[in-house]
Amino acid sequence: MNDRELGCNSGGGQFMDRGRMNQNGVVQPLLTDLYQITMAYAYWKSDKTDDQAVFDLFFRNNPFHGEFTIFAGLEECLKFLDSFHYSQSDIEYLKQTLPEGIENEFFEYLGNLTARDVTLYAIDEGTVAFPRVPIIKIEGPLIIVQLLETTLLTLVNYASLMATNAARYRMVAGKHVKLLEFGLRRAQGPDGGLSASKYSYTGGFDGTSNVLAGKLFNIPVKGTHAHAYITSFSSVGELKTRLLKHKQTGIMEDLLEHAIRHRQMLSHVLDVSTEESSEGELAAMVSYAIAFPDGFMALVDTSGLLNFSAVALALNDLGYHALGIRIDSGDLAYLSCLAREAFEKVAERFKVPWFNKLTIVASNDINEDTILSLNEQGHKIDCFGIGTHLVTCQRQPALGCVYKLVEINGQPRIKLSQDVEKVTMPGNKSAYRLYSADGHALIDLLQKVTEPPPAVGQKVLCRHPFQESKRAYVIPSHVESLYKVYWKSGKICQQLPTLEQVREKVQISLKTLRNDHKRTLNPTPYKVAVSDNLYNFIHDLWLQNAPIGELS
Amino acid sequence: MNDRELGCNSGGGQFMDRGRMNQNGVVQPLLTDLYQITMAYAYWKSDKTDDQAVFDLFFRNNPFHGEFTIFAGLEECLKFLDSFHYSQSDIEYLKQTLPEGIENEFFEYLGNLTARDVTLYAIDEGTVAFPRVPIIKIEGPLIIVQLLETTLLTLVNYASLMATNAARYRMVAGKHVKLLEFGLRRAQGPDGGLSASKYSYTGGFDGTSNVLAGKLFNIPVKGTHAHAYITSFSSVGELKTRLLKHKQTGIMEDLLEHAIRHRQMLSHVLDVSTEESSEGELAAMVSYAIAFPDGFMALVDTSGLLNFSAVALALNDLGYHALGIRIDSGDLAYLSCLAREAFEKVAERFKVPWFNKLTIVASNDINEDTILSLNEQGHKIDCFGIGTHLVTCQRQPALGCVYKLVEINGQPRIKLSQDVEKVTMPGNKSAYRLYSADGHALIDLLQKVTEPPPAVGQKVLCRHPFQESKRAYVIPSHVESLYKVYWKSGKICQQLPTLEQVREKVQISLKTLRNDHKRTLNPTPYKVAVSDNLYNFIHDLWLQNAPIGELS
Structure with missing residues (x-):
């Protein structure tokens, strides 16, 4: 256990403004809601220290009006478990902050707490996930498992939201268009920006403008210049x-000199008067090309095509190939076609066939709908740089993962609510994904852990968890057990995939989903079911626990 | 200068996943867009190292369909300047990442770069700010001032958005209702959560559930227990x-025993059968009360009032006063009235007058509109716990601050755009706020720095920056110069206010705004003007620089 002492000014109750994360960039256990710690004390006072609990971490609705979610953030959760430990400074702070009268032994207990006795099951990071199927299941002593709640939710919610958002952009943009994340300046705080870069890469982006993200996560970083x-x-x-x-x-x-000479000629070819294009812009492009002769990519305003082509041809005279342009304003469909047409004319007139293939990057306030609309209109864009809408997930800026107690000391727990959607699925459960012969995912099935797994080629009765009449027999051609033990006995117990591997997993996992689940408009909901056994178990418990009258 | 070496694996180009922030929790200079660094190289290659630039940092629209913005994030910006320095590991990473052929002297130059020669002017943190009036103005060598862009935007955008959002919640909730930030689990990343806690406190919240935020920023932390x-x-x-x-x-x-005895009596008083209320809930509340006898605050479902009152009366028998309840589901207006009515009955029947004043906290997916609607219906809530909508700023999850070059080597620069809104105001400017005799802010006025400031009691011609016919004479009773020098010669040169002082500043500053600028529905835009001199200067430049033809 590392000593993550923060330096506590024991005199005035003031702690230094530092140490948001520990030295390894892992979040600290104090990054939680106070009520987790007050509950821990109450559990401790009630002698519930050795109670064994099972919690499910799941979401109730897919984001962005879609019908799938990409699970991300698992590695961060595991690192958090691995480093879970309250420092002496944390304990000091809690002593000052919790109500008076807390017994001192509790702080000693907290100071010795680790996640050693916790077992964490999860689906693989990068896998598609669906409402109500827990993506993480945690077993262990009630107090510690409860204390993990907020931090795990924080680490999973935004990561999964972001990866899902990025995957959706990738789907609408198609395979062959490059996607770059440009959102740092509009992100929700410095770490919001870093997480956005990481998980948009996971979701299928090709790179980021964020240099620190590049350094920390080994993601390709890209960029040209600003206005x-x-x-x-x-x-x-x-x-x-x-x-x-x-x-x-x-x-x-x-x-x-080369550029000015070409500009004269180009002015006729492109039918633009040299007076329409700015001298300052020409100077800027020449200087930029001198700095990056092999990587010349220029921001081009409506009037900049002439200067860009002139400088690119000048570079060509000196043996270099320009990369392309970025358009950041105006009608992107129209301007990209105009630019492509200009490049084709230049390619032909100046016998530079590679000019046809110059990259056109577009980057003005782009969202999913913009790309769909550009696709409809026809465009010649090779790469989108996407900022605000991507990183803040403007269409839905939060995923609503929750963390619910489902079993304690072997006894199931159910959360009842007049809102059926909020009723939890009690008990320790297994989750399976059943596949058709053509490799498509058919249904996710929850069972009690004590039930035998569904077998290939055998009829399985799958029931809607709450609607009695909704039932279907499924004969799976392939059955995938969704949970792996990722953390046990104080150790990460799977070989963790690299970021690249998680990124590949996303695309592989999405491929198993039928297209109608993935389409943008009115996608078909993917089915999540319970076994007959689990169905009866839930409904018996429900009836046992539901009060007959109501206050309201 | 601290050594913030990160440990670079010079072999494989892999850098450790750590060090998002330096030891003092300050963001690093690599938290930027790559193009800032490629531009820096191109400027360096073009021998523009000593060019002197002025950049304005401003926004074009107020968030949330409102007519004001609270400026926040300044202290973080100043700390960033103070620690600005590329570590050896950063330089190694850049060497690997930038295109080949970059001259080595450039990396030496970068390695020695600090913000010493930069001067930063800003309006005070916590002040109301308006579109187009720069909230920060930075002067200094072009390269370094350019390199600061993305990081400063990241530090200001979310902080100001969050403070503004919080201030709006405070306005609709009124002065006497407590507001708590409960959003960590849904925030955009761990730091999104911390920044949300900090800046919602700045904007007028009373506390947070986020324990680490409490520790780092000395904000009150609050919480009870979960379901x-x-x-x-x-x-x-x-x-x-x-x-x-x-x-x-x-x-x-x-x-x-006390609780069970009271429950019998209460069952008649509150007209609830004891059979309707759960045994498990009673046990949980008794155990929680034993842990926090002086701080008993319980989560109460629709059926929980009976058990809560029983336990609160039991505590009373033993000399303790309960604090109150939290409602997290159902019809909050109705349930809070029902609870208050129950408390009043109990107060009267059991002769415990303080029962009237028990706190009622509400916390179910609350936003600005929910509070407005609750106010209309009538409710008895004393405190709102607000999560998702607050911290992700769901209504508008990004503020669009931009950073524009307005002067270089004493020469003004203008950014032209077919979209008038995107045209920048060139030149080095001063900003004044003119007040009426009754202390209300009348107008913000931008002038060239060379102009004398407007004088109290003297007629000032204020012009709309782009609409020729919109002009007004203003006779200010008080003139406030908006900018102070916050950073110069490598030092923070103002006494920085504490978080508490910034929080007070927000309320004082909001008071100077007329109510019609602050109302939720159709607020009146606050006027931002330019001096006649600046107007003519802008329009002369505009005509000089605008190309006559257009590509499109």
Whole structure:
């Protein structure tokens, strides 16, 4: 156990503003709701220290009006368990903060608490998941398992929301368009930005603009320049250097001279007067090309195609190939077609066939609907840079995972509610995914852990958990047991996949879903069922526990 | 300068997943977009190292269909400047990540870069701010000022959005209702949760459930227990202890016995059969009361009032006063009135007048509209616990602050756009707030820094920045210069206010706004103007720079 002492000013009850995470970037156990700690004390006072509990972590609705969710955040949860320990400074803070009269032995107990006796089951990170099927199931001593609640929810909710959002963008954009996450500046706090980069990569993005995310998670980082770069130049007279070494000959040549010469010709080819294009912009592009002759990618306003093409041809004279342009305003469908057309003309006239293939990046306030609409109109965009809507999940900025007690000391617990949707599925359960012969997922089935798993080729009665008449027989061609033990006896007990592997898993898992579950408009809900045995168990408990009268 | 070496595995280009923030919880300079660094190289290559730039940080629209924004995040920005330094590990990562061919001297230059030569002006943190009036203005060498962009935006955008959201909740809830932030589990990442706690406190909340936020920022933390606590008990037989010491006599008494006795009586008073209320719930409440006899606050389902009142009266027998209840489901207006009525009956029948004043906390998916609707219906809630809608700012999850170059080497820069809203206000500007005799803010006025400030009692011509005919004379009774120098010569040069002081500032600043600017429905826009001099300056530049033709 690392010592994660934070430095406590024992005099005035003031703790330093530092240490949001421990040295390894793992969240601390104090990142929780106070009521978890007050409950822990009450459990401890009631001598419930050795009670054994099972909690389910699940969501009730898929986000974004969709019919699937990508589960993400598991690795962070496991790291959190691994480092779970209240530092001396945490304990000091709690002593000052909890109501007076808390017995000192409780703080000693807290100070020695670890997640060693907890067992965590989960579906694989990157797998598609569905409402009511727990994505994580945790067993262990009631107090510690309760104390984990808020932090686990925090680590899973946004990660899964973000991965799902990214996967949806990937689906509408198609396989062949590159997707980059550009949202750091609009993210909900610095870590919101980092998590967004990580989990949008998980969900199927190709990279991020966020450099720290690149460094921490080994994600490709991308970017060109901002409008400010263009406006920082007002004329070609400001260029302190115009010289660039020819890639093959090594001879220094005047790139601006080449560009101006090409601009004359291009002005006719593209039918744009050179007066319409700014001198400052030309200077900025020349200087940028000198800095990145092999990676020249320029932000192009409506009037910038002429200057860009001139500089790209100048680079070509010196043996370099430009990469392309980024469009950040205006009508993206129209402008991308216009740009592609211009590139094709240049390719033909100047005998530079690779000009046809210049990359066109678009990046102006793009969301799922924008991409769908662009697809409908027809566009020539190769890459989308997506910010605000992606990282803040504007369409639905929170996933509602909950964490419910389902069993204590071997006895099932049910949460009743007048709202059927909020009734929990009691007891320690197994979860299976049943597949058709063609490899598609048919249904997720919850059973009591004591039941034998469904068998391939055998008829299984699958029941709607709450509607008596909704039943179906399913004969699976393949049965997948969804839970693996990921944490037991104080150790992570599976080889954890790399971020790349989780990213692949997302695409593989999505492929097992029928298209009608994945479509944007009115997708078909995927079925989640319970075994006949579990159905009867739930409903017996329900009747036993439901009060007959009501206050209201 | 601290050494913030991260430990770089120079072999494989892999950097450890740690060090999101430095040891002091301050964000690192790599938390930025890659293009800032590629631009820095291009500026460096173009020998623009000593160019002096001025950037404005501002937003174009107030969030949440409102007409004001609370500026927050300044302290974090200043700490960021103070610690700005690329570590050796950062430089190694950049060497691996930037395109090949970057000159090594550039990395040396980066490695020595600090924010020493930067000057930062800002309005005070906690002040109301308006579209187009820069909240931060930064001067200094182009490269470093450019490199700060993304990080400053990240630190200001969510902080200001969150503080504004919280201030709006405070306005609709009124002064006398307590507001608690309960959103950690649904926040966008761990730091999203911490920032939410901090800035909702700034905006006018009274506390948070987030324990780490309490520790780091010295914010009051609050909480009671979850539903799981209730369901962890199924009968009074499970109570391992029922004894509680009488507060005055010190004699141990059986709390359960007291509670059961009161329950019989209460059943008549409240007209609820004891059979309707669960044994497990009674056991849970008794055990919770034993743990927190002076702080008994219980989660009460529709059927829980009887058990709560019984336990509260039992506590009363032993010399303790219960605090109150939390309602987390059902019709909050109706249930809070029902609960208050029950408390009043009990107060009268059992001669316990303080029972009238028991706190009623409500916490079920509350947003601004819910509170407005509850106010309309009439309710008896003393405190709202608000989660998802507050912390994710569901109604608008991002503020759109931008960072624009307005001057370079003393020459103004303007960003032109066909969309007038996106045209920037060029040049180095001062900002003033003009007040009426009754202390209300009348208008914000931008001027060129070279102009004399508006004088009290003297007519000032205020012009709409883009609409020629919109002009007004204003005679201010008080003139406030909005900018202070917060960072200069490598030092924070103002005494920074405490979080409490910023929180007070928000309320003081909001008071200077007329109510019609603050109302929820169709608020009146607050006016932002430019001096006649600045107006002419902008429009001359606009005409000089606007191209005559257009590509589209």
